[in-house]
Amino acid sequence: MxxxxxxxxxxxxxxxxxxxxxxxxxxxxxxxxxxxxxxxxxxxxxxxxxxxxxxxxxxxxxxxxxxxxxxxxxxxxxxxxxxxxxxxxxxxxxxxxxxxxxxxxxxxxxxxxxxxxxxxxxxxxxxxxxxxxxxPYGALTALYFLREKAAIQSGQKVLIHGASGGVGVYAVQLAKYFGAEVTGVCSTANVEFVQSLGADRVIDYTKEDFTRRNEKGDIIMDIVVGKTSFTRCKHALTPKGYYLAVAGGLKDMLQMIRTSMGSGKKVVFGGGSESEKKEYLDFLRTLIEAEKLKxxxxxxxxxxxxxxxxxxxxxxxxxxxxxxxxxxx
Ligand SMILES: NC(=O)c1ccc[n+]([C@@H]2O[C@H](COP(=O)([O-])OP(=O)(O)OC[C@H]3O[C@@H](n4cnc5c(N)ncnc54)[C@H](OP(=O)(O)O)[C@@H]3O)[C@@H](O)[C@H]2O)c1
CATH class of the missing domain: 3.90.180.10 (Medium-chain alcohol dehydrogenases, catalytic domain)
Known part of the structure; x- marks a missing residue:
């Protein structure tokens, strides 16, 4: 073959x-x-x-x-x-x-x-x-971090950093499906595209640094390697907010251990094979067949x-x- x-x-x-x-x-x-x-x-x-x-x-x-x-x-x-x-x-x-x-x-x-x-x-x-x-690659990752790790709830404010990428396109759609108010972050060329996925707002990272906005969200899902950090995003999270370090490194791994001991803002690091489950794929299939996920x-x-x-x-x-x-x- x-x-x-x-x-x-x-x-x-x-x-x-x-x-x-x-x-x-x-x-x-x-x-x-x-x-x-x-x-x-x-x-x-x-x-x-x-x-x-x-x-x-x-x-x-x-x-x-x-x-x-x-x-x-x-x-x-x-x-x-x-x-x-x-x-x-x-x-x-x-x-x-x-x-x-x-x-x-x-x-x-x-x-x-x-x-x-x-x-x-x-x-x-x-x-x-x-x-x-x-x-499977992008949607299972998005599902795992948003639902299994951050327990996303309807009405929450969710920011997706890397909204136009392989994982981000599903993170935007799934966060909307779970009833969140979604902000996507991407480059100028992809602003309309991310809007078309259902994002309520899109920030163009070439024009604005989302961490400098005076706003707080419940979940920041960071799917971009090395462009921001929990330290820079912390003030933009609600007191029990989640920083999902999807593309995170060693620093995020250590911050996850540190923040897991307190009751405040949490860093989540991991994913990979933990997200690769038949039951999660079945859930995605039902959403796609119901035309809730594209x-x-x-x-x-x-x-x-x-x-x-x-x-x-x-x-x-x-x-x-x-x-x-x-x-x-
Ligand atoms: N933990 C896990 O289980 C897991 C699973 C899957 C992926 N990952 C990791 O997640 C990362 C992203 O994967 P992907 O497949 O989604 O990548 P991708 O398809 O290449 O998407 C990259 C995203 O980053 C954005 N971006 C590029 N430069 C940027 C900048 N300077 N500032 C802000 N955003 C920028 C891109 O926006 P524009 O195109 O608009 O510039 C795009 O939305 C990879 O490192 C991958 O290894 C981890």
Whole structure:
């Protein structure tokens, strides 16, 4: 089968199109014919440690591979069709259209086997495979931080720093869905786009520093690496407000420990595989099918143009998500 491998850390060009053996499902596994994947910040980290937050380079190498990537075939998200199931699988059958996310990677290929019990579920009926693939990375992260960590409530004031990105486009939509009053922060070129996602107000970071506004919010979700901090945002939070350090580094990790001991403002750091649960994906599917949440795809690239796709992600020009289409002869 066709696949993309990554045998060293480096620029997008380290991704090589090759062939690999088609996998065979074990008893509890599902064999998926992959139709779409994504190129997101997590995929760029596995390939080039591109978005590793300050102070966490050592941790990233422990997790992803010290001198070269541990994972041979990258690709953190897939959408596709079940082709076969292991003898102990009872929740999926051949022909089911599914989507998945997980740290095992392996989605830059024609086929993959995935455990039945992982973050694997039926894809929304009303999406293409590309649209479905554009959801898990950003929307699960947004859902996890807003609902599971900050317990978002209707009527709260929520600010999303990085509202036009892969995570931000879902954070804006989900915060609105939960009844919050939402302010998005992005560049001039994306102001109208973020408004179109439902934001009540949009701040253009090239014209204004949101931390200098004399206003307080219940949640500040920071999805931008190294541009602000809890210290700078603290005064803009209500007494029990949350600073969600989605793109946070070592400093945020330490501040989370410190603030967790008091009863005041809290820093939340983490995410990753904690957010990758089947039940959360099922929740997102119901929202998409009810047209309460929209998958946001900027561009789609064929697997053969994977280098170009990663370059585009790292250009800083993208809006929302980039998907990868995987054709089958
Ligand atoms: N903790 C977790 O579980 C988790 C999960 C997913 C992602 N992340 C991390 O979150 C980060 C963002 O991911 P993403 O996929 O959303 O990235 P992305 O798609 O590249 O989006 C980046 C966002 O940052 C904004 N931005 C760029 N420069 C800025 C500046 N100078 N000031 C303010 N905003 C600026 C962009 O706005 P414009 O495009 O309008 O400039 C865009 O909204 C990455 O570091 C990623 O590793 C963490």
């Amino acid at each position: 066709k696949a993309v491998t990554c045998e060293q850390y480096g620029p997008p060009e380290v991704l090589k199109i090759t062939t690999a053996l088609k996998p065979v499902p074990k008893a509890h596994e599902v064999l998926i014919k992959i139709k779409a994947s994504t190129a997101n910040a997590a995929d760029c980290n596995v390939r080039g440690l591109t978005y590793v937050p300050p102070g966490l380079g050592w941790l990233a190498r422990v997790m992803l591979g010290f001198s070269k990537p541990k994972i041979n075939i990258p690709g953190s998200v897939l959408a596709g069709e079940v082709e076969a199931v292991g003898e102990a699988v009872n929740t999926f059958k051949p022909g089911d259209q599914v989507f998945w996310i997980g740290p095992e990677m392996g989605a830059y290929a024609a086929y993959a086997c995935r455990p039945e019990k992982g973050a694997l579920t039926l894809k929304p009926d009303n999406t293409t495979f590309e649209e479905a693939a554009a959801v 998958p946001i795809v900027d561009k789609s690239f064929p697997l053969e143009n994977i280098v170009e796709a990663h370059r585009y992600v790292e250009s800083g020009q993208k809006r929302g998500n980039i998907t990868i289409s995987i054709g089958h002869p």
